Amino acid sequence: MRVLIAEDDSVSRTVLESILRKNNYEVLVTENGLEAFEAMCQPDAPAIAILDWMMPHMTGIEVVQKIRKECRDCPPYIIMLTSRNDAKSLVQGLESGADDYLAKPYGSEELLARIRVGERMLQMQNTLATHAREMETLAEARAKQLIHADRMSTLGVLSASMAHEINNPVTFISGNTQTIKRVWNILMENLKNRNALPEDDPQITFILEETPAMLEGILKGVNRITQIVKGLKLYAHRGSGEKTPCLIQDILKNALEFCRNIIQPHMEIHVDIPENLPEIFAHPQQIEQVFINLITNAIHAMGKAPSGEILIKACEQENSIQVEIKDRGPGIPADVLPKIFQPFFTTKKAGDGTGLGLAIIKDILEEHDGGLHAANAVEGGAVFTFHLPLNLPHRRSPST
Incomplete structure (x- = not known):
């Protein structure tokens, strides 16, 4: 001092x-x-x-x-x-x-005693200042969450009418495309039977060969739009509803659909989940958020590397479902690992992250009587493992 x-x-x-x-x-x-x-x-x-x-x-x-x-x-x-x-x-x-x-x-004793009082007062002031900064940061984070919740609430109100407005033209496109596809097959059969297919016109030949693939592409695009609208509605209402029996593989499927647009072309996602995995009793949208956060973090960890791989595995273990998400990124630094689940702790630059993502999903899993663990894989990269209790009283076979 x-x-x-x-x-x-x-x-x-x-x-x-x-x-x-x-x-x-x-x-x-x-x-x-x-x-x-x-x-x-x-x-x-x-x-x-x-x-x-x-x-x-x-x-x-x-x-x-x-x-x-x-x-x-x-x-x-x-x-x-x-x-x-x-x-x-x-x-x-x-x-x-x-x-x-x-x-x-x-006397010297009185002088030193008064200085020690000063040291205690300064220490308390520093503690209060630290708490004040933490409360200010917490207030800012909560304000952002409230704004986000308000936006998501508004999105939830709009999603029904938005889905209706999108689904109507999508239905027309889908129905008309399927009709054209059926008519095209009939037309091709008739032309073949009459030997009316031209063989020396390259443009006609191209159209005849490519049209089925184009019609199939339109139908895939229509299905993609339908899945996006469905995912948007689910994400907007992710905190609503009660716990229900659900399958982890179905939740992961929705999460991957939501993350599809941020997956880089050079990245591969491998899923290893047994078809007969039993169900859990959970809020599906909340567990979907767990998957979305962990998959997004894995994608960001691999950054702009020339290649990237995410492995998602699940298995039944001791009356619970254990899920492992492993990436091929640089891994988690040793000094970061003990603090990784602390609220507001982030290794991202200012403005890129709040440091709340992992803390939130850890709370979600603990509220489901589960848990979350982070580690570095022996072969490199980070691995996040979480577990959720099985819905033991009421099991059902997974849907096919």
């Missing part, structure tokens, strides 16, 4: 300095009020200042008042030192902004 001494009397100054240094304090000595004020305005200013009342250039009272007015970022603990011991002077010193008042003559 650094302590400033501002004392114009050389004997008193030497005594003060000797007492403090013997007790392992780092001491900065000044001889007048102006030097004391300038020292206390520096970035590395001492945390505690002992100011004599009467000094050249600026009195101790003036130094205190000026410090409190102009140096507010890290306010020091100030002890006013004076030979005045009347009540009026004590009140004046404290009201000027001093934290404590020490009258001359004083």
Whole structure:
């Protein structure tokens, strides 16, 4: 702890300095009020200042008042030192902004006791400041969550009408395409039976060969639009409803559909889930969010690497379903691993992440009587493993 001494009397100054240094304090000595004020305005200013009342250039009272007015970022603990011991002077010193008042003559034990009080006060101030920053960060995060919840609520209201508006033309496209596909097959059969297919016109030949594939592509596009609308509705209502019996493979299928647009062309996702895996009892949309967050993190971890692979495995283990999501990224640094589930902890640059994603899905899993674990794979990359209890009272066979 650094302590400033501002004392114009050389004997008193030497005594003060000797007492403090013997007790392992780092001491900065000044001889007048102006030097004391300038020292206390520096970035590395001492945390505690002992100011004599009467000094050249600026009195101790003036130094205190000026410090409190102009140096507010890290306010020091100030002890006013004076030979005045009347009540009026004590009140004046404290009201000027001093934290404590020490009258001359004083003993070394009293001086050290008052400095230790200052250390405790500064420690409490630092603790309160840390808590205040954490609460401010928490408030900002909660505000963002409320804004997000409001947007998602609005999206939920709009999704039904939006789905209706999209599904109507999609239905027309799908129905007409299927009709054209059936008619095309009939037309081709008739042309073949009549030997009316031209063999020497490259344009006609191209059309005859490519049209079935184009019709199939249209139907796949229609199905893709339908899945996007379905996923949007599910994601908008992900926090609603009650726990129901559900299959982990069905939830993963929806999550992968939602993540499809962020999967890079060079990345491969391999799924290894037995078809006979029993059901769990859960909020499907919440578990879907767990998958989405972990898959998204794995994709981001692999970044712009020339190749990437995500392996998703699930198995039944000790009355629970265990799911493992492994990537081929750089892995989790050793110093990051113990803090990875802490709220607001993130390794992403400012603005790219809130540090809440893993904390939220860990809470989701714990609310389902499950758990989440992070580690580094032996062969490289990160592996996240979570487990969920089985819906043991009511099992059913997985849908085909």
